[in-house]
Amino acid sequence: MMRRTTLILAVVLMACGARPAAAERLVVSLSNHRVAITSSFTGEDLVLFGTIEPDTARTALRSAYDLVVTVTGPRQTLRTRRKQRVLGIWVNVDSREFVRVPSYLAILSNRPVAQIANQDTVRRLQMGLDNFLLPQRIGQDIADTVRDDSYRLAFVRLEGQQGLYSEIASAVTFLTPTVFRAAIPLPSDVPVGNFAVDVKVFADGALIARTNSALEVTKAGFEQYVADAARDHALLYGLLTALMALVTGWIASVVFRRD
């Protein structure tokens, strides 16, 4: 249900963005649509290039634009646990589940989102980590909490420490008033799956154009093979690992034989 509502909302918003009053068009391109995690992967910076063009030749371009790029990774459910001292030792006593939240979230802009548009717009378009919907399971309900909820704060902080959640107000640079580039930082433990890239252009605090792109992160080669085997052929994988241990042990005893 929620998924459908979001989808409809997104479609409506996109329709609004595609035919705004002022006719600007947004053209973007990613430096790489498919990021492969190989054995030497230690993170990667993707670059998004784009330009703001007049829709018809006669439309005059405005002098200043603002840009917000939102990158979301595959959805996942995470549990945030809180430790408390019980009988002198620290124990996980309480936990809150974050349901279907992005495993990767980067909100990149050319200046702080609060300066780009008014409070209402910023909240409605989920600009910034404070305004992004992070639904939690609270009893029977699933809802986002206030932004200074302790679990929400801890969740965003922990994800931020891993480089998975970020809000960078200087990641987008304008090369000319209409040509821009944005750096998307992918950490070494970036989740695997499909990523959505949503690009919004603002002028004078109003959304005037919007477009999206996508990229895919996959494990490649040997890593892919091992991870697939561990999941899909668990028994065989386990037996082979045990066999590998025996062979290693046997080789060692032959190589280092002293009699």
Add this chain to the structure above:
Amino acid sequence: MQIYLPIADLPVNIFLVLGMGLAVGFISGMFGIGGGFLMTPLLIFIGVTPAVAVASVASHIAASSFSGAINYWRKRALDIALALMLLSAGIVGTATGVWLFTKLRELDQLDLVIGLSYVTLLTAVGCLMIYESLRAVIRARHGMPATLRRPGSHTWLHGLPFKLRFKRSKIYVSAIPVWAIGFLIGFVGAIMGIGGGFLLVPMLIYFLRVPTATVIGTSMVLTLVTMASATVMHAVTNHLVDAVLALILMVGGVIGAQFGARTGQRMRGERLRLLLGLLVFAVGLRFAYALVVRPEDLYSLRNVGFE
């Protein structure tokens, strides 16, 4: 050189992990133990989650105990009948351990239980070893012979039914304590990611009166089978065994063990036991410290499921 671990999902320096394998292998060869109680904490320290560390170390211990067992087999210094008897219970213990491991993980209490088990087991065993070996050192200094009070000293364990005779070890004991020990070692190994050699050897000596000639070889056979089956079971139930990590550890471990064994043979038995006791105790204290001191971050995350 960085290498990406496919199951642990993080990049590590291959030489760091290899070095850890060598160092732990050296200690394990020196004392004739698997070294899991050192390796698992080290892996947790470099950022591998406790669950993946426990599951992957199992195969590492299987490798080092297999190369050890072959050596003892060549010297005819192992008791197959006793090992099989311990094993029949050890497998059940491992399966129970893996089951409990999965349950605790769901309840978010796995890290706590791993920590608590390390503290209690290691500090207790460490204390006992230090006490016993210090007495032996003092006795040796006073020129008294080390009395192992082996023959004739019967405990209540010898009064139990289902008696079995183990020819190679020259003992005649009830099957009940043998099964109990096997079960315990398998169980503890699956939960804590340790082979249990440092527990099994003293238990066999003190409770079953197994002679020192066959005790280490027999313990290695048991460790080998419980750890190999723990690898398979962890792979099937939790999908947490990282074969790449395990391979790097194994290679380092078996090489280090060879050098450790040579160093160990040049040292006196009671000194060796004192050192091991201190080491075990220190690791236990380290875990106690981590449990008691306020953690840097009270919150932690756990993935419950991808879409």
